[in-house]
Structure formats: C-alpha cells, structure tokens
Amino acid sequence: MTQNPDATPSYSSRETSESFAYLISELSTNLINAAPEEAEVHIEKALAALGCNDRKDRCYVFLFDDSYKQMSNTHEWVNRGITAHKEELQNVPLEAMPWFFASMRADGQVVVPSSQNLPDVAGGFKDELLRESIQSMMAVGMYLEGRLIGFVGCDLVQRACDWNEQDVRQMQLVADMITNTIARHRTEAKLHELQAELRSANERLAQLANEDSLTGLINRRGLDLALATELRRMQRKQEQLSVLMVDIDHFKELNDRQGHLAGDVALQCVATELSRAFKRSGEVVARYGGDEFLILSPSMNAEEAEQRAAALLGSVRCCTKASEITVSIGIISFIPGIDTTPEEAIRRVDKAVYQAKNNGRNCFVRRSYE
Numbered sequence: 066m067t068q069n070p071d072a073t074p075s076y077s078s079r080e081t082s083e084s085f086a087y088l089i090s091e092l093s094t095n096l097i098n099a100a101p102e103e104a105e106v107h108i109e110k111a112l113a114a115l116g117c118n119d120r121k122d123r124c125y126v127f128l129f130d131d132s133y134k135q136m137s138n139t140h141e142w143v144n145r146g147i148t149a150h151k152e153e154l155q156n157v158p159l160e161a162m163p164w165f166f167a168s169m170r171a172d173g174q175v176v177v178p179s180s181q182n183l184p185d186v187a188g189g190f191k192d193e194l195l196r197e198s199i200q201s202m203m204a205v206g207m208y209l210e211g212r213l214i215g216f217v218g219c220d221l222v223q224r225a226c227d228w229n230e231q232d233v234r235q236m237q238l239v240a241d242m243i244t245n246t247i248a249r250h251r252t253e254a255k256l257h258e259l260q261a262e263l264r265s266a267n268e269r270l271a272q273l274a275n276e277d278s279l280t281g282l283i284n285r286r287g288l289d290l291a292l293a294t295e296l297r298r299m300q301r302k303q304e305q306l307s308v309l310m311v312d313i314d315h316f317k318e319l320n321d322r323q324g325h326l327a328g329d330v331a332l333q334c335v336a337t338e339l340s341r342a343f344k345r346s347g348e349v350v351a352r353y354g355g356d357e358f359l360i361l362s363p364s365m366n367a368e369e370a371e372q373r374a375a376a377l378l379g380s381v382r383c384c385t386k387a388s389e390i391t392v393s394i395g396i397i398s399f400i401p402g403i404d405t406t407p408e409e410a411i412r413r414v415d416k417a418v419y420q421a422k423n424n425g426r427n428c429f430v431r432r433s434y435e
C-alpha cells in the first residue's frame with residue numbers, strides 16, 4: 066500500500082457494512098445483466114453507492130490509454146454542492162503526475178489521508194489536489210488480464226481522512242465490478258466488430274461469386290439465378306419478359322489485330338454501354354461469356370425491345386468508335402409458361418443471334434417464342 070510517510074493511516078477492523086454489501090451485490094447483478102447502453106447508468110450508480118457510504122464528495126473512474134500517456138475521467142459521481150471535474154479531466158497527460166502513476170503501477174493503489182502532507186516528490190499530483198481543494202483521496206487500480214487499465218477513486222473536499230482497510234476493500238470491490246463490466250463490453254464490442262467484418266466479407270464473396278471480374282457485370286452464374294427468378298415472376302404476373310443476347314462482331318479479329326488487352330478494353334466499353342442503356346428498375350445486364358452479353362428486361366414487349374435494340378446498335382458504335390465495334394443482337398419477348406426453363410430461353414435467344422450473324426451482323430433479329 067502506498068502511504069504518505071507523514072501521515073500513516075490507522076486501519077480499523079470495521080466490517081463492511083451490511084447495507085453497503087447488499088447494495089453492491091445488487092449493483093453487481095445489474096451490471097452483469099446490463100446491456101452496453103445501460104451499463105453507464107449502473108456504473109454511475111455504483112459510484113454513487115460508494116460515495117454515499119461514509120459521505121465521500123466525489124467518486125470517479127479514470128481509464129489510461131493503451132500507451133500510458135494519458136488518462137481520462139470516464140465516469141463521475143459528485144456529492145451535492147461539490148464541483149464536477151469530469152469534463153476538464155480528459156486526456157490528462159500522465160507525465161504531469163509521475164508520482165501518482167508510479168505509485169499506482171507499483172502498489173495498485175494510492176491512499177492520501179491528507180494532501181497537505183504529501184511529500185514534495187508528489188509534485189504535480191499534489192498541486193492538482195490542492196488546486197481542486199481536495200483534502201484527502203484514495204484510488205485503487207483496475208486490472209484487465211493483469212494489465213492496469215485505470216482506477217476507481219474518491220475525493221474528500223471538506224476533511225482529511227485516515228482511510229482504513231475496509232475503505233480500500235470496498236473501493237476494490239467496486240473497481241473489480243466496473244472492470245468486469247468494461248471487460249465484458251469490450252469483448253462484446255470486439256465480437257460485434259468481427260461479426261460485421263465477417264458479414265461484409267461473406268457478402269463480398271457472394272457478390273464476387275456472381276460477378277464478372279473484367280466488366281463488373283454479373284456473370285453467367287448470377288444470370289442463371291436472375292433468369293430463373295424473372296421467368297417465375299413474369300409467369301406469375303402474366304407479363305412479357307424480353308431477353309436480348311448481344312454478341313460482338315468479329316471479336317476474334319479485333320483480338321488478333323490489336324491484342325488481347327485492347328480486346329479487354331472493348332469488352333469493358335460494351336459492358337458500360339449496355340449498363341447505361343438498360344438500367345431501368347428490374348433490368349439485368351450480364352456477361353454471359355467471351356464476347357456475349359445477356360439482357361433481361363421484365364415487363365417489356367417485343368416492340369419496345371426492338372426499339373431499344375436498334376438504339377443500342379447505334380450507341381455501341383459510338384462508344385467504341387476507335388475500334389469500330391459492332392454487335393449482333395438476338396431478341397425474344399414472351400410470357401413465360403409454368404414449365405419454361407432458363408436453358409430453353411437461352412437456346413431460343415441464341416438462335417436469334419445466330420440469325421443476326423447470318424443476316425450480315427450489326428443488326429438485330431427477334432424470334433417469336435412459339
């Protein structure tokens with residue numbers, strides 16, 4: 066125990082008062098069951114219980130930062146008529162009171178019966194007590210996994226006090242209780258953080274599994290899922306689904322002539338144009354594979370699908386002017402039946418593209434679904 070050499074406290078064998086012990090056990094139960102947002106209130110109640118017992122003037126919790134450079138007053142209770150200091154005691158540099166910090170680290174407690182009698186070596190700490198008109202104080206350390214993380218303490222403004230063992234024991238009880246609460250909430254906060262990281266990693270993984278890395282469009286896997294969903298949805302609503310397959314013309318030649326990288330850029334360029342042209346709510350643009358793209362337009366009839374395909378022929382040429390790329394487009398527009406499968410829809414729209422290629426490319430062909 067750290068004691069002022071000029072004023073050795075005379076500890077009595079007074080037992081912890083029953084009412085205090087009862088109150089503390091009740092608070093302890095509350096703290097164990099408290100949700101993080103309620104814990105603050107319970108910690109302050111514990112400080113109040115400590116303060117009201119034996120008429121203390123101020124009770125508080127300070128926490129050190131991880132590098133022991135600063136400490137901050139996180140919780141405070143003050144008696145009626147006593148000035149609160151919590152606001153101003155944030156990020157207090159520990160180097161300003163080396164004696165206090167060294168004593169706390171060495172002994173796990175600092176007991177000051179009379180601040181007037183503190184030795185000169187207590188320097189900055191003594192000045193601080195006198196500045197705040199604190200006549201007497203006591204603090205005990207809070208340890209988390211063996212590491213000093215802060216302390217719980219109390220001040221007496223109006224009187225000096227020969228603190229006894231029971232006083233220290235009571236304060237230690239409250240300090241342990243608050244430490245356990247802080248420990249539990251830190252663990253829970255860490256757990257929530259990890260859960261959130263895991264959730265977003267899983268979401269990203271799921272997204273990546275359905276995403277084409279070159280263009281950022283959904284890939285064939287994602288398209289298969291989306292097509293199955295749209296077929297069911299349009300069947301239920303008895304509305305038309307238009308499916309457009311867009312295939313770049315003579316793409317192999319472009320690769321051969323300008324290189325694979327230029328080919329990649331052209332694919333990205335077409336992908337961007339398709340995304341721009343088909344961004345109505347519910348529309349899906351996918352890279353189906355190689356130089357083929359697929360578009361799903363729910364609730365769109367054949368006439369509108371043809372208009373949009375015609376516009377697309379023009380805009381693709383514009384967007385890839387440098388490479389003079391054209392595309393061939395196959396279209397099917399139909400109300401899905403109960404037994405329409407994604408494979409069948411793809412097979413039919415693929416035939417339409419094939420026909421567009423045969424018709425000389427840079428055009429669209431719509432095939433009826435019957």
Ligand SMILES: Nc1nc2c(ncn2[C@@H]2O[C@H](COP(=O)(O)OP(=O)(O)OP(=O)(O)O)[C@@H](O)[C@H]2O)c(=O)[nH]1
Binds near residue numbers: 329332
């Ligand atoms: N640069 C690049 N090329 C790709 C990629 N995926 C597939 N290809 C190439 O795309 C070309 C597709 O060519 P084909 O299917 O023969 O068709 P095409 O040359 O476009 O001819 P038509 O469709 O008949 O007009 C192949 O040469 C593939 O190697 C890719 O990610 N990047």
